[in-house]
Amino acid sequence: MSLNNSNSNTSCPVEGVSILASYNQDQAQILSSDALKFIATLQRTFNDTRKDLLKKRDLRQQQIDKGILPDFLPETAHIRNDPNWKAAKPAPGLQDRRVEITGPVDRKMVINALNSDALTYMADFEDSTAPTWDNVLNGQINLRDAINGTISFTNPAGKKYQLKENPATLIVRPRGWHMLEKHILVDGEPMSASIFDFGLFFFHNAKNQIKNGLGPYFYLPKMESYLEARLWNDIFNASQDMLNIPRGTIRGTVLIETILAAFEMDEIIYELREHSSGLNCGRWDYIFSFIKKFRQYPQYVLPDRSDVSMTVPFMSAYVNLLIQTCHKRGVHAMGGMAAQIPIKNDVQANEVAMKKVRADKLREVTAGHDGTWVAHPDLVKIALEVFNEHMPQPNQLFKRREDVSVKQKDLLNIDFEGKITEHGIRDNIQIGLAYMESWLRGVGCVPIHHLMEDCATYEISRSQLWQWAHHQSVTAEGRKITGDYCLQVLDEEIENIKKELGSKYETSKYEAAKTAFATNITGERYDDFVTTMLYDDILSIQSSKPRL
Numbered sequence: 001m002s003l004n005n006s007n008s009n010t011s012c013p014v015e016g017v018s019i020l021a022s023y024n025q026d027q028a029q030i031l032s033s034d035a036l037k038f039i040a041t042l043q044r045t046f047n048d049t050r051k052d053l054l055k056k057r058d059l060r061q062q063q064i065d066k067g068i069l070p071d072f073l074p075e076t077a078h079i080r081n082d083p084n085w086k087a088a089k090p091a092p093g094l095q096d097r098r099v100e101i102t103g104p105v106d107r108k109m110v111i112n113a114l115n116s117d118a119l120t121y122m123a124d125f126e127d128s129t130a131p132t133w134d135n136v137l138n139g140q141i142n143l144r145d146a147i148n149g150t151i152s153f154t155n156p157a158g159k160k161y162q163l164k165e166n167p168a169t170l171i172v173r174p175r176g177w178h179m180l181e182k183h184i185l186v187d188g189e190p191m192s193a194s195i196f197d198f199g200l201f202f203f204h205n206a207k208n209q210i211k212n213g214l215g216p217y218f219y220l221p222k223m224e225s226y227l228e229a230r231l232w233n234d235i236f237n238a239s240q241d242m243l244n245i246p247r248g249t250i251r252g253t254v255l256i257e258t259i260l261a262a263f264e265m266d267e268i269i270y271e272l273r274e275h276s277s278g279l280n281c282g283r284w285d286y287i288f289s290f291i292k293k294f295r296q297y298p299q300y301v302l303p304d305r306s307d308v309s310m311t312v313p314f315m316s317a318y319v320n321l322l323i324q325t326c327h328k329r330g331v332h333a334m335g336g337m338a339a340q341i342p343i344k345n346d347v348q349a350n351e352v353a354m355k356k357v358r359a360d361k362l363r364e365v366t367a368g369h370d371g372t373w374v375a376h377p378d379l380v381k382i383a384l385e386v387f388n389e390h391m392p393q394p395n396q397l398f399k400r401r402e403d404v405s406v407k408q409k410d411l412l413n414i415d416f417e418g419k420i421t422e423h424g425i426r427d428n429i430q431i432g433l434a435y436m437e438s439w440l441r442g443v444g445c446v447p448i449h450h451l452m453e454d455c456a457t458y459e460i461s462r463s464q465l466w467q468w469a470h471h472q473s474v475t476a477e478g479r480k481i482t483g484d485y486c487l488q489v490l491d492e493e494i495e496n497i498k499k500e501l502g503s504k505y506e507t508s509k510y511e512a513a514k515t516a517f518a519t520n521i522t523g524e525r526y527d528d529f530v531t532t533m534l535y536d537d538i539l540s541i542q543s544s545k546p547r548l
Contacts, residue, residue, distance in 0.1 A: 014040060018185040020541040027137040030200055039199035043186045046235055050177055050192050053228050065296050070263050071408045080266040086330040087269050087276040091251045093169035093214040094277050096394035097332055097371035098387040099380055104129040104445050105139030107153045110146050114167035116377040117384060121168040125197045126175045126221050127455040128445035133183050133540040135442060140200050147205050169214060174198040176222035179531060182539055202239050218252045224260040226267035233272050248274045257282030258289040262318050262411055265325040278332030279322050283310060284456035291463040298471045303418025305460050317410035323368040324401040332395060335364035335372035339451040342378045353450060354382060361386040370395040375452040419476040420468060428461035429493050436513035440537055455531060462520050470523030483522025490518060
């Protein structure tokens, strides 16, 4: 990307706003005075509410640890029981979402995703992007250029990538409420990463998206209560008002990826109803949340990740309730991610992997989902074939799923066959090390064992190891799992990596990954999120001077 030669301000001109990292002149366009004033206004207006809601999360965890398990809320029963209210009708470009592709916001990925045959592309600032300063700013540049039709990319070999006609509809996922953007201070306090990601994108692109016949559309991650959805709705209204954009222009699809949000689906849609475009089964984060929230309970210990399929009782109940709830309110019920990626050097293994993808997508479309996710452009065709065959119309909002009756016990039911194995322990450690090393290098999405791993899948690996060690679970082979055993396997896997990488090991981030990983797999210390645990390791706080 070329740099402009014009001068830039050497300090932030916006009162009360400090930029603690250097930035080039292309990035300075994203950090314009007007844009900074916009996001600073949102921060000052809404950050105290965000912090209060995070405190409520901590209090809720304390209640769960004391034995008060989540249940449907009695105080909002009137919302769930009222059959008459509906959310907004699908917005332009969101009527047909049969296949959505997701991925990070690097320039090549943005072009390839928009050029794929997927109907929509979720540009992800969250689970598949390590939030380095350059990654988040360049991601904003890339999305702006895509919306304006000016994006292109030439790789080192000279291959050029350009946007084709009729690209996929763009949906943006900002980081979750728990994350900060420490490179920006407002009145001496780090910005909410959610407000930073959302606000900059909305400010620079909303009006151009409307001109293009679409609108500013978002995926909203990691929520744990309807009050957190209410906060997003308030921010949407304020943002539209400040830019003189009609309320209801923004649309947000909420990822139901925490066990607590599963009990408040109706309420979450209700809070966002003017802006709602449905719910999504964020399956991997949902499993992570289940382990995390109930980690003190021996009766909620889960087996190897490979045994926790979408058909086990607590996952099936969650899927069925989500579809029923969305269709009752007239919004899309989106399916989850196929983590498989093509295996190019093994025909037989690739056939097995693609068969799993087809089976997963068939399960989703026959259950009533209106669309699904894939992580690789080559999987778009497979997912489209399945959905086109079984859902030839744009969606199946008419599929009411009145056969579904999900109770508290169903969402907490882990009565299914599964084993904890030594292979599962080693697999979790291999995935954890490889992912953390990648993340520390600034890469948030990486293929491991022929699966596309992101933060959500890593979190399962870390949390399972903690859970198994904390409760001293016994493997199918008869070995008791202790913290010391997990650390032993960690050492063994590091030695294997050293042998494989040779001298390249010294320039990798594996030592830092091992040190950090070791703190969370013994059944003692447990960090809420790896993204907050490791964030300080990827900061670029230097000065307020631009890179010229």
